Amino acid sequence: xxxxxxxxxxxxxxxxxxxxxxxxxxxxxxxxxxxxxxxxxxxxxxxxxxxxxxxxxxxxxxxxxxxxxxxxxxxxxxxxxxxxxxxxxxxxxxxxxxxxxxxxxxxxxxxxxxxxxxxxxxxxxxxxxxxxxxxxxxxxxxxxxxxxxxxxxxxxxxxxxxxxxxxxxxxxxxxxxxxxxxxxxxxxxxxxxxxxxxxxxxxxxxxxxxxxxxxxxx
Numbered sequence: 001x002x003x004x005x006x007x008x009x010x011x012x013x014x015x016x017x018x019x020x021x022x023x024x025x026x027x028x029x030x031x032x033x034x035x036x037x038x039x040x041x042x043x044x045x046x047x048x049x050x051x052x053x054x055x056x057x058x059x060x061x062x063x064x065x066x067x068x069x070x071x072x073x074x075x076x077x078x079x080x081x082x083x084x085x086x087x088x089x090x091x092x093x094x095x096x097x098x099x100x101x102x103x104x105x106x107x108x109x110x111x112x113x114x115x116x117x118x119x120x121x122x123x124x125x126x127x128x129x130x131x132x133x134x135x136x137x138x139x140x141x142x143x144x145x146x147x148x149x150x151x152x153x154x155x156x157x158x159x160x161x162x163x164x165x166x167x168x169x170x171x172x173x174x175x176x177x178x179x180x181x182x183x184x185x186x187x188x189x190x191x192x193x194x195x196x197x198x199x200x201x202x203x204x205x206x207x208x209x210x211x212x213x214x215x216x217x218x
Contacts, residue, residue, distance in 0.1 A: 003082060004075045006112070007096055009105030013038045014047065014061065021057040023047065036095045036106060037061055037068055043095060043103040045070040072097050075104055079115045082107060120172075121156030127178050130160065130194035131185050132168040138190070143169060146184050152176035168193060 013036040014023060026035065027049045034046035045068030047061060055064055072095040073082045086094055092109040116122065131143075140157065147154050153174040161168035173181065182192055 003079050006107055007075065007105040008108060013103060016044060016062045018061050020052065020055045020059050020061065023052050023061060027052060032093045034091045034093050038103060043072065043097060044068050046095060079112055083112050119156065124155050126155050126172050126174050128194060129171045129173060130168060131190040132166050132193055133190045135162065135165050135167045138167055138169065146188060147173050147181060150176060150181045150184060152181060
């Protein structure tokens with residue numbers, strides 16, 4: 001996926017000499033959380049909308065260089081690295097610099113998220129399975145082996161949560177007998193977090209519980 005096709009350069013960045021009041025008006029017109037600021041063509045950082053609302057309107061951005069946030073990405077960065085930078089900086093805009101640190105434009109968060117929509121994880125038909133196990137006890141190789149031993153393929157997986165020494169892993173697997181896969185994960189001591197209509201183990205357990213309750217009430 002070539003992320004450089006999504007660089008936005010039709011909107012001019014702010015110059016450090018811009019007035020605060022003009023910058024506030026710019027944020028009123030746009031939906032960005034931040035906006036890049038340059039000085040003599042050199043990228044200094046991004047000014048945030050939250051900060052600009054607190055500045056004195058009769059001053060220039062030059063007086064508030066200390067508030068600029070210096071995050072950026074390279075034009076050839078992997079889209080997952082770029083998405084991580086968006087999350088780390090709580091921004092919906094990501095300035096792009098070339099290898100010589102020249103400002104090229106910026107990415108918009110929506111465009112990068114759309115790249116995720118094109119991956120097999122979302123675009124291919126399949127089943128979503130969420131499992132969890134101790135952080136020191138699971139492995140991606142074991143998870144893949146469990147899935148593939150049931151004649152299915154892993155379309156994608158990631159750690160969706162880590163808490164109290166337990167890792168939660170979200171998988172997307174090709175269309176297959178999800179019940180057999182679920183039972184195999186249980187045999188390997190994985191807890192099944194997601195709910196599945198095909199999970200006969202839980203259905204049988206519920207039926208036996210109801211039968212026992214009925215028997216005890218006789």
